[in-house]
Amino acid sequence: MASPLEDLDELILRCRDEKARQYIAEAVASYKVGAFRSAIVATWIAVCFDVIEKFRELALAGDKEAEQQVQDIDTTRRTADLTRALKFERELLDLAKDKFELISPLEYIDLDRLQADRNRCAHPSLTSEDQAYVPSAELARLHIHSAVTHLLQHPPVQGKYALDRLIQEIESDYFPSTAKAARVAFGSGPLRRPRESLIRNLILVLCKTLLKDKPEWKRRSRIAAALQAIQELHPAQCSKALAEKLSALFRAVSDPDLLSTINFIKGVPDSWQHLDADVRQRLQNYVSNLPAAELDEVDFLLKYAPLQVQARQRVRVATKKELRDTLFFDLPAEVADKYITLYLESRSFDDANEWAKHMAIHTDDFTADHVRKLLANMSKNEQIMGSFQIGPLIGNLRSRKKLPEDEFESLLHEHGLAEHSLATKRQA
Numbered sequence: 001m002a003s004p005l006e007d008l009d010e011l012i013l014r015c016r017d018e019k020a021r022q023y024i025a026e027a028v029a030s031y032k033v034g035a036f037r038s039a040i041v042a043t044w045i046a047v048c049f050d051v052i053e054k055f056r057e058l059a060l061a062g063d064k065e066a067e068q069q070v071q072d073i074d075t076t077r078r079t080a081d082l083t084r085a086l087k088f089e090r091e092l093l094d095l096a097k098d099k100f101e102l103i104s105p106l107e108y109i110d111l112d113r114l115q116a117d118r119n120r121c122a123h124p125s126l127t128s129e130d131q132a133y134v135p136s137a138e139l140a141r142l143h144i145h146s147a148v149t150h151l152l153q154h155p156p157v158q159g160k161y162a163l164d165r166l167i168q169e170i171e172s173d174y175f176p177s178t179a180k181a182a183r184v185a186f187g188s189g190p191l192r193r194p195r196e197s198l199i200r201n202l203i204l205v206l207c208k209t210l211l212k213d214k215p216e217w218k219r220r221s222r223i224a225a226a227l228q229a230i231q232e233l234h235p236a237q238c239s240k241a242l243a244e245k246l247s248a249l250f251r252a253v254s255d256p257d258l259l260s261t262i263n264f265i266k267g268v269p270d271s272w273q274h275l276d277a278d279v280r281q282r283l284q285n286y287v288s289n290l291p292a293a294e295l296d297e298v299d300f301l302l303k304y305a306p307l308q309v310q311a312r313q314r315v316r317v318a319t320k321k322e323l324r325d326t327l328f329f330d331l332p333a334e335v336a337d338k339y340i341t342l343y344l345e346s347r348s349f350d351d352a353n354e355w356a357k358h359m360a361i362h363t364d365d366f367t368a369d370h371v372r373k374l375l376a377n378m379s380k381n382e383q384i385m386g387s388f389q390i391g392p393l394i395g396n397l398r399s400r401k402k403l404p405e406d407e408f409e410s411l412l413h414e415h416g417l418a419e420h421s422l423a424t425k426r427q428a
Helices: 008-013 020-032 038-058 064-079 080-098 105-122 135-152 158-171 179-186 194-211 215-233 237-250 259-267 269-274 277-288 290-303 306-318 320-324 333-344 350-358 367-381 392-401 405-414 422-427
Strands: none
Touching: 008 020, 008 135, 020 038, 020 135, 038 064, 038 080, 038 105, 038 135, 080 105, 105 135, 158 194, 158 215, 158 333, 179 215, 179 259, 194 237, 194 259, 215 237, 215 259, 237 269, 237 277, 259 269, 259 277, 259 290, 277 422, 290 306, 290 320, 306 333, 320 333, 320 350, 333 367, 350 392, 350 405, 367 392, 367 405, 392 405, 405 422
């Protein structure tokens, strides 16, 4: 069975900063020869170098607080002010935790223990006068592991600054609108090796934006692409965050704004699995009674398995007015079925004429079976047979070539529509 202990040489490779990596390599080498005091001291030095380098990176990115810290460090170094240097080292972890959020409170506890043990290893005055402090191998290994996993392997933005930077990046007009491109955009930033808290907070912000802000479609596509990219880069952490927060966010959406939940599901299709039963039921009821102004959403809903049944129910009860007022770029098969049903149930000449004109707009989306159904049933309705638009509609269906010409003409003769056949027209 593989050892649960992480390989120390692997930890060296995970360090971002070159100086920190050199000291961690020294700490590992000391550990391997049994020099555990030296290993702990070198590990603490690696932490110091890493935090200072992170301050410099943040300063270059425009963080004013980091700029001030870098100036203080440079002044201390230039003036060789030992007292000021010791004060900075004592406050180093507090700065990393409180002002820059480079480490969490729990990680702070582990690194604070490293600092305390380093002092005991490096300062004889802190130990018994007749016995040197001798740390165990397990303690030295723990400190090396904590330093790398808590701090040295991470980029310098993991707290609020990282969150603000990512949100600013996603909100840019030039952020990609596809998940594949968004993964590339996230490849070298804070999401390369993020803390779980950063993923959770970012997902929460993006979900709230999609559900509450009702962003226009370009902005919505960028946010959806970001969420999908995060899911692909960090599936476990993302699933955990969505399972914890998404249902509560959906519950907070008011009835008049429920369209935002459909837009959310459209942008993040895998989100359904993270919703609680009561939230799913509410969305199903909403789709079954979808407002007429939002009927164009059935194009997506008819293809979305969890809400497909409810979408079909809504289409079956749709009225002519609702369908006439809804713009479909590609007519779904279920909507085409409803169009044909409404036409075949025409109750007057005017009704048949009007609906035939509307159907003619969409006949290119009809299937061969739709055409067969129409030709087989037109003659059963006297209002259709006496309408002026029956001829133009049949001509429109013929021009779409959904059926072979001989089958089309045969159906006309078979179902009492011979007067509209090509042979009859030629004779006339």
